[in-house]
Amino acid sequence: MAETQIRFGILGCANIAHGVSRAMLLSPNTTISAIGSRSLEKAVAFASENHFPESTKVYGSYDDVLDDPHVDAVYVPLPTSLHLRWAVLAAEKKKHVLLEKPVALNVGELDKILAACDSNGVQFMDCTMWMHHPRTAKLKQLLSDEQRFGQLKSVHSAVTYLADDDFLKNDIRVNPNLDSLGALGDIGWYCIRAILWAHDYELPNTVTAFRNPEYHDSGVILSCGASLNWKTDGKVATFCCSFLSNLCMDIIALGTKGNFHVHDFVIPFNEKVGSFYAVDNSKWAERAVGCGPEPGVFKIATDMPQETLMIQEFGRLVAGIRSGEPKENKWPIISRKTQLVIDAVVASIKNDFVPVKVVY
Amino acid sequence: MAETQIRFGILGCANIAHGVSRAMLLSPNTTISAIGSRSLEKAVAFASENHFPESTKVYGSYDDVLDDPHVDAVYVPLPTSLHLRWAVLAAEKKKHVLLEKPVALNVGELDKILAACDSNGVQFMDCTMWMHHPRTAKLKQLLSDEQRFGQLKSVHSAVTYLADDDFLKNDIRVNPNLDSLGALGDIGWYCIRAILWAHDYELPNTVTAFRNPEYHDSGVILSCGASLNWKTDGKVATFCCSFLSNLCMDIIALGTKGNFHVHDFVIPFNEKVGSFYAVDNSKWAERAVGCGPEPGVFKIATDMPQETLMIQEFGRLVAGIRSGEPKENKWPIISRKTQLVIDAVVASIKNDFVPVKVVY
Known part of the structure; x- marks a missing residue:
């Protein structure tokens, strides 16, 4: 080998x-x-x-x-x-x-x-790394399922964790000379990627930052968020990222016929099993006194941690290139789209929270 | 009796x-x-x-x-x-x-x-009605718990259901002469109330509607959302309401030390038990290869449906007034604050999605 x-x-x-x-x-x-x-x-x-x-x-x-x-x-x-x-x-x-x-x-x-x-x-x-978990592929299947999900209408993602005093004093992620994007770059990245992933990487039309980001004394963003809009079908997405709230790693995607919730999309609580909650074709009970069904819990097992699957995929691509196959252009394109949205959030924050157009 | x-x-x-x-x-x-x-x-x-x-x-x-x-x-x-x-x-x-x-x-x-x-x-x-469920009181306790929740930083609420053809043709909620607030009035109401409830009814400083509401041919709102900002502590809330997505009834509240998720806050899937997911004081595993604990599921039983508890409370207040007690001013004040935010969302939508100040 x-x-x-x-x-x-x-x-x-x-x-x-x-x-x-x-x-x-x-x-x-x-x-x-x-x-x-x-x-x-x-x-x-x-x-x-x-x-x-x-x-x-x-x-x-x-x-x-x-x-x-x-x-x-x-x-x-x-x-x-x-x-x-x-x-x-x-x-x-x-x-x-x-x-x-x-x-x-x-x-x-x-x-x-x-x-x-x-x-x-x-x-x-x-x-x-979370993109390489088999749960992510399963959720993508669900997003594409006309009967169980329908048309995507709304995504919300929140990724937060509570930075301790040592982090806030010494971590590179609050040092403007090292990681000037702060929480937006570190974990807003995941939220934005999740939103783009759910939208099949169709870029939003505009990005509008929420009005009250929090800053470190160094000027680095500690918490922020934004709404993203697409031109068609009233599609909207929102995200929040923060170093100032207890750990949260949410994706919620709402479709016309179904929806799902993931509580740990960045790092599954259990390395061997990724869970999510999903429901479709919900109905009101007679006389609107109840509704259902209750969302089901789905558990996707993986033999290898998501980081290992990521490395394996990268190794596979490199081996392919060495044996004459073309490079995989999907990954640079997806990175660039994520970065474009990051940049739009920064531009919106700098310009009094105006909507910023996103163009590839 | x-x-x-x-x-x-x-x-x-x-x-x-x-x-x-x-x-x-x-x-x-x-x-x-x-x-x-x-x-x-x-x-x-x-x-x-x-x-x-x-x-x-x-x-x-x-x-x-x-x-x-x-x-x-x-x-x-x-x-x-x-x-x-x-x-x-x-x-x-x-x-x-x-x-x-x-x-x-x-x-x-x-x-x-x-x-x-x-x-x-x-x-x-x-x-x-959901305000009268004992789960709501339990969640309020949690919101006030310095150790298990800390300071509130962010709330997201989404209430949606898929209106069928008959609803979209005939329901009063899409008739501008009867219910001109459409989805915003019918279910955005719940989202806004949930956000205010979580903030101890402190009104937001500004409300900024998301840029792409959807409308019925009649002009009534079928889906919309907004971000709400408070002046202090970077507090932010977002909501989405829609007649065009499968049933969803979310509150997510993020605090510095803990957070909770409710998937059915408006009408519990089980009339006798209201559930929620909560976690606090999350930690990274050594070398950041995992995190935990996994959020726990909490189940709050109720002998009486939440609508019955609401009616019982109203009956109790009326009986009190008949025996000489003063009226309960909490309820009209809460209604008025909710309506003020509804009005601000409408004003923001009508004015090209500018931030609208909210004053009591």
Whole structure:
């Protein structure tokens, strides 16, 4: 099997890289061949703590990872401000790019990254792990079911968690020099992706931010939200993201004939089973004294965690390219659409919450 | 017991009156002593079909009900356009007024109704039945729990149902001469009330309607929504109401330390048990590869349906007034605040979706 395995290099020792590197080791078609950090000591500790293979090279710089000929693909969990530089460099070194979200500070930066991936023939994918859970595919089936869901009318998504004092003092996600998009980039990303996913990636016509975002002393957004409108059928979506509320990971999608609720779409409470609630063709009881049926609970099992499925998919695409298949353009397009909506939210907030048009 | 029972008169034979008249018979402190319809035949059928007591007088007009000295309180399930006339007349005849929602076409009309109730010393209450379910009291406790909920940050409510062809052709709720507020009045009312309830009836600073309401050919709103903002703490609420989506009856309230989801807050799927999902003090697993705990399911049993509890409460207030206690001012104030927000949504829609200030 070893010759078909895609060999990852990891840039940095971010917290998020624990789960993703575990996935690289769990996925049958990938392995980790290098990790680099500005601190060699940190990289050594990270490799040991996460049980990297003996053969993994541990470097004291990111450049060394990119220069390693035994690295096929690079995973970039660096702060967002560093994505442009390191993702472009990785592409130029002919490394396939798996980029943490938010992928860039704005779509202008992302376009440079995507252009570098394009001109160097490498695959690009962002790390929106929940998209790879089989529950997501099941929900997509439901969204497409004319009898059980009908036409999509409304989506609401909320992703929140309560940042503690240490986070609010020290985390990169409240540092305007590192992750200036704050909660919008970190978790609003998931909400916006969920909304676009439910709409088959049809971009909204306008995005209008809600009027009272909350800010860190540093100026970074701690909570915000927006409404999104499509031109046809009265379709509307809303989202809220916040570092200031207890954990919530909701998608609610309402169709003409059915609807579903997911309470943990970003990270399932149970790694092996993703649940959702769905109901269709609800009816009033006689004389309107009741209604039903009660929504059913659906449980979708998965042998592998969603992060592993994501890594496996990325490995499959890279292996395909190496054997002459074309790159998968779906992933860069979806990333770009997500970033466009992020940018529109920022623009609406900066312009007194006016509606901002979204154009691809 | 008979002498302490409050005697209801019912104006009209609306569909909603089936459940509410059942409640009048189930509640130990009330009974039905009269019903009136413009069609005597319809009133006779309604009384028989709903097993009204033999002693119930059946009239061929609303005026006869108001003139009946054996009627203490009047229940008004007439189309909204008729509320001003009949609620004011009822108050002038010294009948206590239980008024279906939406209570009026606008707050100007409502103020005339409330003034009539005030000057005639009669109790006013609207028919927002879910407020009387013990689940609602339990959720209120939770909202006030510093450890399990913390500070309220965000509320989302969606109430929708799919109107069939007959409804869209014939129902009073799509007739601009009868119920010109359409879905906003019929079910947006519940969403707005839920949002105000969660905020301890603190009015929002501004209300901004979403940009693409849907309309019936008659001009009546079939679907709409809005965001509501409070001045402090980044508090935000959103709602969607629609006659064009499958049944949904959501409240989601997010606090700093906990949150809850209700999937059937308007009419519980099970008349004897109201459920909700709640979680607090969620934590990330080590290395952020998971999170928990999973929200718990809470089930609140009730001996009596929520409509019966509503009627019992109204009967209790009326009996109190008859024995010299003051009127309960909470109910008219809550109705008025709900109506103010309804009016603000309408004003925002009419003015190109600008934010509209809400002042009591």
